Amino acid sequence: MLRKTFEEPDIDQQWANLQRSVPKSIPAATDQRLQKKRYFLLGIAAGVAAVALILLVVRLYDNYLDNRPVTVFLAQHTETAVTMQAGEQEHVLSAQKEISDPLPGVKIDSRKADFTQAKALHPETRTIQTSYGKDYLVVLNDGTQVIMNAGSKLTFPTKFEGTERIVSLEGEAYFKVVKNPERPFVVRTEKLSTRVYGTEFNVKAYKGSDPHVTLIEGVVVVDVPNLKKNIRLLPSEDVSVKNKTLEIRDIDPQYYIQWKDGFLYYDNVPLGEVLSDIGRWYNVDIEIEKSSLMSYRMHFVVNRNAGIQEVMENLNEFKFLHASKSGNKISIDDKKNS
Incomplete structure (x- = not known):
């Protein structure tokens, strides 16, 4: 059988044809991809450096804080004293002498103000304020005893009327409330109020600090209007308001009332x-x-x-x-x- 014969290929011509068939854009595309990859890596490095710089600045600022x-x-740079506001009149109660209240029957001296025998046809408002370094005892018209700590303010009526016995406190005070099931006793402070019928408890509510109510005897209900919550405390419990949350703890109450x-x-x-x-x-x-x-x-x-x-x-x-x-x-x- 005869074999078909072929012409011997022209090697130079075939090489030239191959070169012409390869797209000239390939080297350019490769360079472009390499350049994009380089930019990407540089971007990552810059991002890491920026994060590191931010963390360093935050750390330095935290260290500064x-x-x-x-x-x-x-401190107060005025003369320390216990004062009582009665209408437009202010009386200094820490002087070593008996003080006269506008109402008959009220007994006041440098250590105590007693309103149990106050003869008032209608209730009048009194505000007693202790300066730093001073405490003071107030006996209210119903016989309730209030020991005020230093830097505190107590506002109360000379005679309780209505369905509640309401006083206001800024600072700290220990309350020994006379029992009256028909008329609850209410202590109002800036952030909470405490309702009792007859018991012993401590309220600490200085401005700029977390308020506390500590129960010694009986039962109290603590109302926190801003949180729309009320808490029933049992003896040896303390409730405080911290960062808009309530915290209740079992405590030894003696630690909280030894100041008196x-x-x-x-x-x-x-x-x-x-x-x-x-x-x-x-x-x-x-x-x-x-x-x-x-x-x-x-x-x-x-x-x-x-x-x-x-x-x-x-x-x-x-x-x-x-x-x-x-x-x-x-x-x-x-x-x-x-």
Whole structure:
């Protein structure tokens, strides 16, 4: 059988044909893809660097916030006194003499105001205010006893009428309420109100701090209008309002009421709260040199009959604190920086 014969290929011609058949755009496309990949990687690197820079700035700012001074308490620079507002008249009650109230039957001196025998045809409003470093006893018209702590204000009627016995408080007070099932006793503060029929309890509601109600005996109902909630407390329970939430704890109530017997007792309480109470009683400015110290919690006792120097010596017993005093200002710093 005959085989078909072929012409010998022209190698140079075939190579030229192959070169012409390859698109000239391929090298350009490859360069473009490489360039896009390079830009993508550079973008990632820039993003990581930006995030790192932001985190660094945030950390530095947090360190600044942690290390800046914080004024915990500012003293009153006026004469300390207990005063009573009766209409347009203001009476100083801390003078060592008996004070006359416009109403007959009211007995007032430097330690106590007694309204149980007040002869009032119609109720009049009285406001008694204690300055820093002073406490005071008020006996209301129904016999209820109110021990006011330093820096507090109590507003009340000279005679209770109507279906409720209502008083207003700013600061701290211990209430021993005379029982009357027909007429509940109500203590109103800025953020909450407490309703009782006859019991003993403590209310702490200074401006700028978390309000507390601590029950000693009986039952109370605490109403928080802003949260539209009310809580029924049992003895040895404490309720507080913190960051728009209610917190109820089982406590030893003696820790919360020893102030009325001359002691400040703190069990696992933030340093800032402890120093605020010290400043309020001793009427001194207090500054914490580092705000990060505010979160420390303390077990601490203050004898309010002791001098401020003794209190500072006790503070300096803590391993992490250093207290120093210049004029009427106490500074609290980290011990390692003192």
